[in-house]
């Protein structure tokens with residue numbers, strides 16, 4: 001059937017008339033059938049909903065519904081992410097074709113009883129790079145592709161006698177409302193199964209959580225028993241295709257360097273990363289190195305072309321023990337940890353997790369600052385490169401994501417959710433469970449003892465001293481001698497004249513005074529810190545925060561920081577900040593004077609002065625909280641000198 005023109009299509013497809021009962025589908029009056037409703041987890045192996053459907057029914061119908069709510073002005077995804085999703089759906093459809101079942105059925109919408117067709121044998125090149133156009137569907141379709149309101153469509157299937165099974169995903173906003181509506185509409189015919197390693201079946205999800213996550217990562221994968229069970233796959237050919245959807249919504253990606261959303265590319269990336277995993281710790285921090293130094297698996301994990309567990313087990317099986325392997329598998333663990341937070345509290349996308357910080361910066365909202373940040377025109381080259389890289393390529397390494405988020409919340413002092421939504425729109429890998437929880441954490445909205453304010457000038461010197469990455473994304477600075485890239489506004493006029501880069505003209509001056517803003521942030525934060533710690537004593541707030549150490553971790557913060565503002569304020573300050581803000585040398589007491597903090601401060605002091613002669617400002621350039629508290633989770637977790645490889649229980 002040709003692509004369906006969806007431009008003016010109000011209807012939800014397939015129509016009720018196109019949906020046979022399971023009995024009709026296979027010509028067996030006793031047949032039971034399951035629709036496998038696919039949202040993320042777009043794979044065949046280690047997919048519990050599919051495994052369950054194969055085990056329980058005589059006939060299964062894997063279904064993906066293109067939901068108009070995610071498109072056009074209503075949607076929150078850039079076209080490149082939509083394209084990635086469409087490629088993934090088409091890839092899954094082709095993958096179904098390779099399954100070793102004896103028969104599958106498909107029928108065109110409106111046609112009479114289903115056609116029985118032989119399924120092709122498993123394709124020998126199933127793991128090779130795609131040679132076909134990535135949105136092309138298999139000749140013998142595997143998925144039923146619907147369009148419209150998924151709840152209406154599922155109800156139609158239920159009315160025709162189908163059960164529906166789907167993998168639970170941590171959701172919020174529209175996704176949560178959709179799932180709630182689906183529950184109400186389908187009742188007991190709809191089952192959400194939890195096959196993603198998260199805990200959902202008890203009140204205190206974090207009790208014994210780390211052990212649970214570890215066991216899940218190491219447990220056998222869910223494998224559909226195609227061979228053992230006599231199950232038939234059924235497909236309705238609706239004429240809905242990714243190409244038709246793209247045409248209807250004018251999906252036309254402009255981003256560059258975006259990975260292709262196919263299972264074969266995911267497998268290739270995983271294999272190639274395993275081969276170079278030993279170099280991973282050295283290649284995480286610099287944005288230039290990270291582009292090819294980290295795994296690049298995040299979009300595949302987000303859409304579930306591969307499961308966290310599949311990646312974990314592949315790495316454990318095929319990579320020799322090394323620090324790289326350890327750091328990497330810890331990050332897979334973090335994926336689960338942050339997603340658990342969203343599963344525990346769907347409000348992460350909309351409200352500050354700690355009520356003490358609710359509404360923070362709303363009164364400071366300045367659209368011109370937001371716009372400068374989004375467009376990469378803040379006058380801070382590392383921030384500008386990050387923001388342009390995000391918009392133009394849809395990916396940033398952890399450090400740049402954290403730095404640009406910190407800059408937005410702490411230095412520009414703009415409402416955090418505007419920045420988080422911007423990331424969500426532009427990241428190809430945007431995972432609601434990670435993005436919004438990380439944003440709140442980076443924006444200091446949780447109330448944990450240690451916080452970090454990144455210094456984008458220091459990041460230039462540490463991560464891109466030659467300006468290779470900055471000038472790739474901010475080409476108007478290419479002619480500027482690299483020693484001025486941390487503070488272009490201090491480039492002597494004669495140098496500007498000579499190199500033809502005119503600060504304030506071809507590149508903006510800083511839109512804010514960094515030091516003044518940072519001090520103002522810490523003062524305000526200090527005033528709220530104890531109250532924020534005390535708020536964590538409230539069970540509902542502790543539950544929302546969802547620390548890996550559970551309620552005990554929240555109580556420990558309250559005990560330590562809830563009643564002594566002076567002590568608390570010491571915690572977030574580095575030595576250099578203390579010197580700068582209080583004009584006095586701090587007493588060597590408490591967490592702020594750990595050996596780590598001293599080492600860092602000395603390291604900073606020993607840096608050579610720049611040609612601009614701004615030696616004194618170096619002292620205040622230390623990333624203030626990177627070494628804040630020995631127990632703080634927000635130490636520089638991406639830094640290779642940091643030995644912390646496990647989640648801290650306060651995180």
Ligand SMILES: Cc1cc2nc3c(=O)[nH]c(=O)nc-3n(C[C@H](O)[C@H](O)[C@H](O)COP(=O)(O)OP(=O)(O)OC[C@H]3O[C@@H](n4cnc5c(N)ncnc54)[C@H](O)[C@@H]3O)c2cc1C
Nearest residue numbers: 294295296297298331332334335398401402430431435438
């Ligand atoms: C403000 C902010 C927003 C973020 N938003 C997202 C997001 O929407 N989606 C996303 O996948 N990651 C997000 N991250 C985490 C991290 O930056 C990315 O996972 C990583 O850069 C993806 O590249 P990779 O797959 O090559 O990473 P690798 O270093 O190869 O890591 C492998 C996988 O581990 C997980 N992981 C790595 N770091 C983290 C982390 N700090 N927290 C949780 N999981 C982690 C991811 O699933 C990642 O794909 C965010 C970080 C910050 C600071």
